[in-house]
Amino acid sequence: MTGTPESHHETPARIIISVDAMGGDAGPSVVVAGIAKSAKKNPDIGFILHGPEEQLAPLVARRRILRDRVEIRDSRNVVTMEDKPSQVMRSGKGSSMWATVDCVRKGEAAGAVSCGNTGALMALSMLRLRKMPGINRPAIAILWPSRNPQGFNVMLDVGADIRADATDLLQFALMGVSYTRNSMDIAMPRVGLLNVGTEEHKGRAELKEAYALISKRAEDASFEFVGFVEGSDIPGDIADVIVTDGFTGNVAIKTGEGTASLIRSAMREAFEYSLLSRFAALLALTSLKRLSKRIDPRRVNGGVFLGLNGTVVKSHGGADATSVSAAVKLAFRLAEQGFAQKLAARVASAGELNQDNTAAAKAGTAPK
Amino acid sequence: MTGTPESHHETPARIIISVDAMGGDAGPSVVVAGIAKSAKKNPDIGFILHGPEEQLAPLVARRRILRDRVEIRDSRNVVTMEDKPSQVMRSGKGSSMWATVDCVRKGEAAGAVSCGNTGALMALSMLRLRKMPGINRPAIAILWPSRNPQGFNVMLDVGADIRADATDLLQFALMGVSYTRNSMDIAMPRVGLLNVGTEEHKGRAELKEAYALISKRAEDASFEFVGFVEGSDIPGDIADVIVTDGFTGNVAIKTGEGTASLIRSAMREAFEYSLLSRFAALLALTSLKRLSKRIDPRRVNGGVFLGLNGTVVKSHGGADATSVSAAVKLAFRLAEQGFAQKLAARVASAGELNQDNTAAAKAGTAPK
Numbered sequence: 001m002t003g004t005p006e007s008h009h010e011t012p013a014r015i016i017i018s019v020d021a022m023g024g025d026a027g028p029s030v031v032v033a034g035i036a037k038s039a040k041k042n043p044d045i046g047f048i049l050h051g052p053e054e055q056l057a058p059l060v061a062r063r064r065i066l067r068d069r070v071e072i073r074d075s076r077n078v079v080t081m082e083d084k085p086s087q088v089m090r091s092g093k094g095s096s097m098w099a100t101v102d103c104v105r106k107g108e109a110a111g112a113v114s115c116g117n118t119g120a121l122m123a124l125s126m127l128r129l130r131k132m133p134g135i136n137r138p139a140i141a142i143l144w145p146s147r148n149p150q151g152f153n154v155m156l157d158v159g160a161d162i163r164a165d166a167t168d169l170l171q172f173a174l175m176g177v178s179y180t181r182n183s184m185d186i187a188m189p190r191v192g193l194l195n196v197g198t199e200e201h202k203g204r205a206e207l208k209e210a211y212a213l214i215s216k217r218a219e220d221a222s223f224e225f226v227g228f229v230e231g232s233d234i235p236g237d238i239a240d241v242i243v244t245d246g247f248t249g250n251v252a253i254k255t256g257e258g259t260a261s262l263i264r265s266a267m268r269e270a271f272e273y274s275l276l277s278r279f280a281a282l283l284a285l286t287s288l289k290r291l292s293k294r295i296d297p298r299r300v301n302g303g304v305f306l307g308l309n310g311t312v313v314k315s316h317g318g319a320d321a322t323s324v325s326a327a328v329k330l331a332f333r334l335a336e337q338g339f340a341q342k343l344a345a346r347v348a349s350a351g352e353l354n355q356d357n358t359a360a361a362k363a364g365t366a367p368k
Numbered sequence: 369m370t371g372t373p374e375s376h377h378e379t380p381a382r383i384i385i386s387v388d389a390m391g392g393d394a395g396p397s398v399v400v401a402g403i404a405k406s407a408k409k410n411p412d413i414g415f416i417l418h419g420p421e422e423q424l425a426p427l428v429a430r431r432r433i434l435r436d437r438v439e440i441r442d443s444r445n446v447v448t449m450e451d452k453p454s455q456v457m458r459s460g461k462g463s464s465m466w467a468t469v470d471c472v473r474k475g476e477a478a479g480a481v482s483c484g485n486t487g488a489l490m491a492l493s494m495l496r497l498r499k500m501p502g503i504n505r506p507a508i509a510i511l512w513p514s515r516n517p518q519g520f521n522v523m524l525d526v527g528a529d530i531r532a533d534a535t536d537l538l539q540f541a542l543m544g545v546s547y548t549r550n551s552m553d554i555a556m557p558r559v560g561l562l563n564v565g566t567e568e569h570k571g572r573a574e575l576k577e578a579y580a581l582i583s584k585r586a587e588d589a590s591f592e593f594v595g596f597v598e599g600s601d602i603p604g605d606i607a608d609v610i611v612t613d614g615f616t617g618n619v620a621i622k623t624g625e626g627t628a629s630l631i632r633s634a635m636r637e638a639f640e641y642s643l644l645s646r647f648a649a650l651l652a653l654t655s656l657k658r659l660s661k662r663i664d665p666r667r668v669n670g671g672v673f674l675g676l677n678g679t680v681v682k683s684h685g686g687a688d689a690t691s692v693s694a695a696v697k698l699a700f701r702l703a704e705q706g707f708a709q710k711l712a713a714r715v716a717s718a719g720e721l722n723q724d725n726t727a728a729a730k731a732g733t734a735p736k
Contacts, residue, residue: 232625286644
């Protein structure tokens with residue numbers, strides 16, 4: 001939608017995604033393999049790839065599918081997993097991550113993807129893209145496998161941010177609703193607020209306040225508020241959007257991922273135990289593959305930064321080619337739907353109402 | 369160890385467990401089935417069972433194994449899942465839960481088990497048993513399936529408590545170490561402090577302070593401090609004890625449980641998909657059972673309340689007979705080992721030192 005690189009692209013319909021080739025655990029070759037996978041599946045996608053040119057050029061040249069579809073932009077510096085966000089904001093200019101985000105700011109790309117350090121990526125994205133007017137705190141939303149018909153729930157914030165007040169949580173709810181509507185085609189998403197119990201009297205003060213705020217906005221913002229939900233509802237079917245602060249969300253998804261990965265190993269061990277069980281696994285191969293696809297976290301790789309003037313997708317640091325390709329696909333879909341613009345419109349219309357709500361809650365007039 | 373009911377018990381070696389028959393989702397018949405299971409497996413166990421006598425007597429009479437091993441204590445009231453803890457503390461006298469805990473206070477039973485409302489059970493336990501001297505905040509510890517050789521990690525607090533300061537987190541670490549040593553036979557447990565990243569600069573202020581306090585106590589309290597850990601390490605192999613506040617811990621375990629349960633359903637569906645996959649499942653039955661046992665949350669049912677003068681085990685509200693029996697077994701083992709007394713001794717010796725540490729941390733002299 002927004003811009004194509006000035007260079008060798010002859011198909012103006014292509015949507016350009018800006019990709020950081022550096023910063024992932026496995027290095028640029030995996031990122032190049034990932035974009036090649038995307039290029040193969042999707043003829044309407046083009047790339048601007050950021051990193052040291054002498055490393056990237058041979059990797060790209062080796063993939064025929066990438067010919068004329070990738071513009072390499074030379075960046076000398078790499079943001080590492082150990083770099084502090086504050087440090088990256090001061091001295092990150094010239095890094096591949098900075099350049100990746102900046103392409104979105106300049107309108108050269110419709111979305112950005114990076115496997116690098118989450119904190120640094122969020123800091124740079126806020127610095128370069130700026131928060132949308134009316135947003136206090138951007139959030140990172142992920143898809144989580146669930147029992148819902150769509151197969152996934154949206155959870156936010158998972159961004160490791162230390163705290164979120166009631167107004168932040170309301171904004172997360174509104175952004176999550178918009179994201180769910182755009183990425184999953186659900187007209188009336190159901191929103192749950194994560195707590196340690198479903199009873200209204202439980203939990204922290206800011207959660208009770210957020211309960212009142214979100215509840216009040218449900219009707220005019222066209223979502224259903226199901227109230228407090230628990231950790232077990234994140235993969236459940238009573239809500240489509242799970243709202244929480246970045247600390248709790250981050251711990252929850254990592255616990256869920258770790259548990260899923262433990263079960264996968266245990267399953268592998270169980271089927272490798274004896275000759276008979278190996279034979280059974282062979283027979284059950286299709287079933288096992290179907291199962292594995294259903295619970296494969298690589299398929300839902302990609303945390304979307306919400307609340308910024310532009311689309312940034314954070315891919316898992318340990319991403320392989322399949323995961324990188326999933327993150328690219330997500331950035332592409334959101335770009336194609338003009339999601340960032342729709343979200344901005346929604347937040348803008350919600351802006352004044354939020355302030356009304358906060359005032360009402362403080363005056364004790366908010367509904368239960 | 370402590371006391372047997374005065375009634376029909378002729379084997380004085382029996383350890384008596386006080387069991388709340390009420391308050392679980394499935395009612396008293398499941399609790400009676402659970403204690404019958406325990407009685408069958410373990411000849412050294414006896415019960416005091418609390419609830420309405422006219423309901424319990426026929427249930428108990430139907431199980432031959434329970435003859436002469438159960439004393440029924442009539443209680444008219446039941447604490448429900450909806451009762452607020454504050455309400456239960458005021459008016460809970462005469463409830464089966466109150467009577468269950470009180471048996472431990474009076475020394476009639478060596479441990480208590482209830483499937484009821486967690487908040488109410490903790491409130492009553494604190495009221496009747498009192499906190500150990502030197503403990504600010506009791507905690508609930510659970511076992512979580514992990515990649516460690518022992519197959520489980522200890523995590524605490526999972527009790528849904530709203531906050532924990534640095535000193536609370538230090539005490540959780542010390543209690544968790546003692547519990548791990550007693551329940552898993554690990555001489556030098558490894559302790560991790562749950563955070564959103566493993567870098568020392570990340571996370572909330574109280575976590576950084578707790579890092580310093582726990583780090584300082586590691587050597588003389590004979591544990592290894594592995595520093596910050598993430599959600600993915602809860603089922604991992606880099607720590608044996610995971611320390612966190614009750615809110616985060618509660619969300620994490622429920623997310624993990626929900627994810628495991630989603631995977632179990634998906635697995636069942638996958639194997640029921642076609643005739644071939646059903647046949648494969650039949651062949652793989654032993655492997656599947658082995659796997660299912662490994663990841664069955666019922667096997668590790670039972671949250672232990674730490675920091676009270678007596679042993680209380682909270683069984684899952686949705687517990688079936690197998691889970692109730694697992695919770696009883698846990699209470700029995702801890703009673704047999706005199707765990708409450710050992711923990712009291714450890715906390716007493718740590719008491720003064722904790723204060724030293726807090727002072728040192730505040731004066732900025734604590735190690736990194």
